[in-house]
Amino acid sequence: MSKQFELSVDRMTCDGRGLCAELLPELIRLDDWGYPILTPGPIPEHLIPLAQRAVEDCPVLAIAMRRTQHKK
């Protein structure tokens, strides 16, 4: 077991500003209405700093990074 991080979005809070997809296009794209589609699964190590920024810079604080347990 190793500790890993996963992205999530609060669907009610999110109002489709789209900043997260600009900061982290590797893991977040926008649907046709401007709402984020997240790549499921653990965040690759090297993207964690960018994911952190997406979490912090979302104007409505809808993005979260959660610790998850993943079996190796």
Add this chain to the structure above:
Amino acid sequence: MMTRLLGTADAMSPLPKVGSEIIEAIERSRLVGRGGAGFPVATKWRAVAQRSRGDAVIVVNGAEGEPQSKKDRVLMSERPHLVLDGAFIAARVLRARAVILYIGERHDAARNAMLRALSARPESERRLVTTSAAPARYVAGAEAAAVHFLNEGIATPTNVPPYPFERGVGAAPTLVQNVETLAHIASLARTGQAPQTTLVTLAGAVKRPGVLEVEAHATIGDSVLRAGGAIEAPRAILVGGYFGSWVEPEHAWNLPLDADSLRRHGLGLGCGVIGVLPASRCPVCDTAGIMRYLAGESSAQCGPCFFGLRALADACTRVAERGTNPEDIKRLQRWAGEVRGRGACRHPDGAVMFLSSSLHVFAQEFAAHRAHNMSRSA
């Protein structure tokens, strides 16, 4: 002995003296919720039992917001005592301080029957009960929406967690349970027998549309025959209502209605609606109508649900009214996949599950639909 929900006299008798061992009996019976989600009942009861300090709340879900479903109303009208038995057994076992009857605001006969039955119950039971009229909207029957309405008067879903069993009505651990599920629990407690029947609503092109109680191993074909049979050759059968799936009639006919068999075919009984679509109706136009309805029932709190379902309904309507164009078919496929799982509740998931089954079963009709004028001449 075969126990039945309908067609038996509804009488009040003292509650059987059951304790928490009923949870094991429920688990052995493998009873799953009949409100649509098919969640294992024993798991939910344990979650509430663990957290209750004599303050739990039981919400009796008789909202029945599914337009084609009638089984909850018929059950409340015909067997109100059985439903109340289930609710008071839950209250005793889960140490609840309140029982709330959450009944659809337009379901007058059902509510009157429940209130009449309640007035005959002993004071020790009656004093637990309050009633509440569920707004006549599709999402009002969803668990979190019921709790939101009872707490704040707004019948829209909220974010979960916290789930109602963690923090529900008045912040107390709350059991939200469908009325049919409660009736099954009551007959299990009385007879020691696992429920062997299920309630379904037969809708569409059958001779006698309405509610039937069928044995769990009965097939969809059996239930259509019991409703007098199809009035003309069916084009498809909708299993599970608006959150369900269309199935080809020949495939549906021999499918048993029990949850395990249906699951093996990627299906679910949902709220128990079995809808027969006759070959003379246009499945594209019907799909468009149902998608329009579901889009309008979004609580508009989550972007992908609000915009996505509306765009899907618009694309279906374009195909229906102006005829097939390949771009819309591609969009429908893509959006149906993208919208899934992206709402705070399962409303968008149910809607796109229904739509995906339409696109699959009616692939030919969608691929070659000609413009229909609004009068929809046959």
